[in-house]
Every structure is written in structure tokens, then in C-alpha cells.
Amino acid sequence: MKLTSEEKKMLEGKCGKATREAMEIIVALGEIYGAKKLIPVSSVQVAGVSYANLGEAGLDYLKAIADAGGKVRVLTTLNPAGMDVENWKTLGIKEDFAEKQKRVLDAFRRMDITVTCTCTPYLIGNLPRFGESIAWSESSAVCFANSVLGAKTNREGGPSALAAALTGKTAEYGLHLNENRQAQVVVEVKTKLDGTRDWGELGYAIGKKIGNKIPFITGVKKASIEELKSFSASIATYGGTALFHIKGITPNKTRKPSGEKIVITDVGMIEARMALNDDVPDGLVDFVAVGCPHASIKEIEEIARMVSGKKVKAEFWVTTARATKNTADTMGYTKTIEEAGGKFACDTCMVVAPLKGRFKVLATDSAKACYYARGKNEFKTKFGAMKECVQAAIEGKWIIE
Numbered sequence: 011m012k013l014t015s016e017e018k019k020m021l022e023g024k025c026g027k028a029t030r031e032a033m034e035i036i037v038a039l040g041e042i043y044g045a046k047k048l049i050p051v052s053s054v055q056v057a058g059v060s061y062a063n064l065g066e067a068g069l070d071y072l073k074a075i076a077d078a079g080g081k082v083r084v085l086t087t088l089n090p091a092g093m094d095v096e097n098w099k100t101l102g103i104k105e106d107f108a109e110k111q112k113r114v115l116d117a118f119r120r121m122d123i124t125v126t127c128t129c130t131p132y133l134i135g136n137l138p139r140f141g142e143s144i145a146w147s148e149s150s151a152v153c154f155a156n157s158v159l160g161a162k163t164n165r166e167g168g169p170s171a172l173a174a175a176l177t178g179k180t181a182e183y184g185l186h187l188n189e190n191r192q193a194q195v196v197v198e199v200k201t202k203l204d205g206t207r208d209w210g211e212l213g214y215a216i217g218k219k220i221g222n223k224i225p226f227i228t229g230v231k232k233a234s235i236e237e238l239k240s241f242s243a244s245i246a247t248y249g250g251t252a253l254f255h256i257k258g259i260t261p262n263k264t265r266k267p268s269g270e271k272i273v274i275t276d277v278g279m280i281e282a283r284m285a286l287n288d289d290v291p292d293g294l295v296d297f298v299a300v301g302c303p304h305a306s307i308k309e310i311e312e313i314a315r316m317v318s319g320k321k322v323k324a325e326f327w328v329t330t331a332r333a334t335k336n337t338a339d340t341m342g343y344t345k346t347i348e349e350a351g352g353k354f355a356c357d358t359c360m361v362v363a364p365l366k367g368r369f370k371v372l373a374t375d376s377a378k379a380c381y382y383a384r385g386k387n388e389f390k391t392k393f394g395a396m397k398e399c400v401q402a403a404i405e406g407k408w409i410i411e
């Protein structure tokens with residue numbers, strides 16, 4: 011692989027130990043994937059932030075980079091942590107976990123990473139332009155950035171994203187190359203889509219059929235940002251794809267593939283909904299969490315309207331970026347939701363927080379959250395529209411079957 015003089019200097023350790031080790035990772039990846047050169051990235055999103063996933067070994071790794079003077083060279087934002095950094099006690103997080111999580115965030119801060127702790131960086135200021143090369147981890151954000159924004163990123167892991175941040179470079183392979191961004195399978199949608207639930211179901215239905223292929227989706231008339239973020243999370247979780255094209259909606263150019271074609275009808279959507287809903291005794295729900303991926307201000311406004319003047323019976327979390335919550339504070343949405351008994355969980359989410367054993371049944375409007383709630387936390391799940399989830403929080407019961 012051809013390296014510039016600046017890249018060689020980094021590799022030789024002339025820019026410090028942390029940069030050298032990061033450059034070794036970038037070069038090794040480039041060699042594995044047959045890249046001819048490295049390219050600059052304009053932004054990075056680093057996942058692997060929760061102490062629940064990192065453990066002591068992960069914390070030591072991050073501290074060592076910070077202690078060695080590692081500093082990021084481009085705008086770098088962080089995925090959710092294992093707790094709300096301000097409100098962790100109210101959310102039932104234990105003191106020793108909080109202390110470890112703070113040390114993780116401190117290590118990232120020392121590297122000059124912007125401690126955003128959100129999986130929707132594109133809603134709060136890390137918004138790459140069409141065609142820009144970036145290095146993002148977090149599968150839902152990767153899928154959104156590639157597909158909706160038209161930026162270019164591979165599906166990075168936490169360490170490779172961090173290495174890109176410390177060097178400002180990534181190897182040019184995979185989805186950085188236009189020839190690898192072409193659609194591979196046509197998906198015809200013959201069902202009406204309205205709201206994040208429907209788009210979550212669609213992601214499930216398509217993902218299960220196509221795996222990590224790139225779809226060219228037809229038959230969709232409109233899609234909001236909230237629906238596209240729901241879809242990005244769902245298709246990336248259930249299929250593994252990092253890029254989709256929707257005719258008339260997404261900005262990337264692609265050849266329409268010939269050959270394989272998949273049709274999604276009402277039946278496929280109902281099957282998806284059934285698969286995401288478990289049988290639950292008497293429909294009882296003890297935990298409702300919305301905002302996966304992290305809620306937008308528009309979603310929070312809707313939630314505030316729905317809970318205004320009511321009281322919730324189940325534990326009810328709205329997960330979002332702190333910057334978005336600050337706007338909700340200004341608008342009075344936070345007050346309305348908290349007066350109803352709801353809780354904001356900023357900087358974290360129902361998946362990366364250490365919640366195993368605390369609840370039995372999660373109700374959510376996120377198909378992705380269902381996957382991890384079952385697999386990681388062993389919860390049963392109820393999946394529906396935002397208004398069905400809010401209703402479940404108020405009744406403590408899933409009443410729409």
C-alpha cells in the first residue's frame with residue numbers, strides 16, 4: 011500500500027506512540043482488504059463506550075491511549091454510554107458502575123473526543139456531506155450516513171474508528187469505493203408505510219431476506235428522518251446491510267440490478283410484527299423505552315403531547331442525546347414528560363445500560379431494541395407504534411394486539 015510521507019511519519023512513531031499504534035491498525039486493515047492507499051476522513055463516530063461492554067480491559071486500553079497523549083485529528087463523536095451522566099442515580103445505576111463509566115468518558119475526553127454519547131450524531135452536529143469519506147461505527151448510524159446522507163463509510167468497529175480518529179485516515183476499500191456501493195437486489199414494497207413501527211417492520215422483513223446485500227427499494231412515496239433512522243437501525247440489525255437505496259428518496263446513484271427481486275406485502279409486514287411481539291401474561295409491561303435510535307426533538311414533542319396530564323404506571327424512558335434534551339427543556343417537553351412520571355435517559359439507552367434482571371417485559375417502537383432486549387437482557391418484548399408504547403406506559407399493559 012502506498013503511504014504519503016505524513017502517513018509514514020505516523021507509522022514510524024514520529025507523531026507519538028498512540029498515533030503509531032493507531033496507524034498500525036489502519037495499515038493492517040488496508041492490507042487485509044487490499045486497499046491501494048489511505049484517504050482522509052472528515053468525521054468519526056466511535057462506538058464501544060459503555061463500561062458494561064468494555065469491562066476493565068477496555069477501560070485500561072482507552073486510558074493507555076489517553077496517557078500516551080493520543081489526540082483525535084478530526085471531529086469525533088461518541089456512541090451512547092452505559093448511563094446518563096447526570097441522572098444515573100434516578101435510573102437505578104449503581105455507584106461503582108458510574109465511577110467506572112466516568113473514567114471511560116474521561117479517557118475519551120482527554121483524547122479531545124466530543125463526548126456526545128448518542129447514536130444519532132447527525133441530529134446534533136456531526137453531519138457529514140454527500141460524498142465525504144468518514145469512519146463511523148454504530149450500525150444504525152453507519153447505515154443512515156451511507157444511505158440517507160450519501161457519505162461513505164465502512165461499518166467500523168470501536169477500535170478501528172478510534173484509530174481513524176487518531177490518524178485522520180482510513181484505508182480506501184469497501185464502501186469508500188463507488189463500485190462497491192451499487193445495489194445488488196431489487197425490493198418492491200407493496201404495502202403502506204406510516205410511522206417508525208412500519209419502517210422497523212420493513213427493515214426486519216427486508217433484512218431477514220437479503221442479509222447484508224445492498225437493496226434498491228421501490229414503491230415508497232415518502233419517508234421522514236425519524237422513519238429512515240428507524241429503518242436504518244432495523245435493516246442493519248436483522249440483515250447486516252450498511253447501505254440501501256430507495257428510489258426517489260435517497261441521494262446515491264446506483265445501477266438498478268437485474269435478476270433477484272423481492273416483494274414485501276402486508277403479509278410480510280404482519281409476519282415481522284408477530285415475530286417482534288412475544289406472548290406476555292395478561293399483556294403486563296414493566297418497562298417502556300422509546301428513542302432507539304436516539305429520539306429526535308420532533309419525537310419528544312409528540313411524546314409530550316401524548317402524556318400531557320396523564321401518569322405512567324410502567325417505568326418509562328425516553329432515550330435521547332443530551333443536546334436534544336436541552337432543546338426539550340427549553341420547550342417545556344421535559345417538564346411535561348417528567349410530570350407524567352416519564353424519565354429521560356440521555357447519553358445512554360435501553361440496550362447499553364446494565365439492565366439485565368431489572369425488568370421482564372420491554373415495550374418499544376424500535377425493532378432493533380427488541381433484538382438486543384431479548385438477546386442481551388433476556389426481556390420479553392412488545393413492539394408497536396409510539397402511541398401504543400405511550401399507552402402501554404400509562405396502562406402498564408399492552409392493550410393493542
Ligand code: F3S
Nearest residue numbers: 129302303304359361
Ligand atoms: Fe442507539 Fe442504543 Fe438503539 S445505541 S440504535 S438507542 S440500541
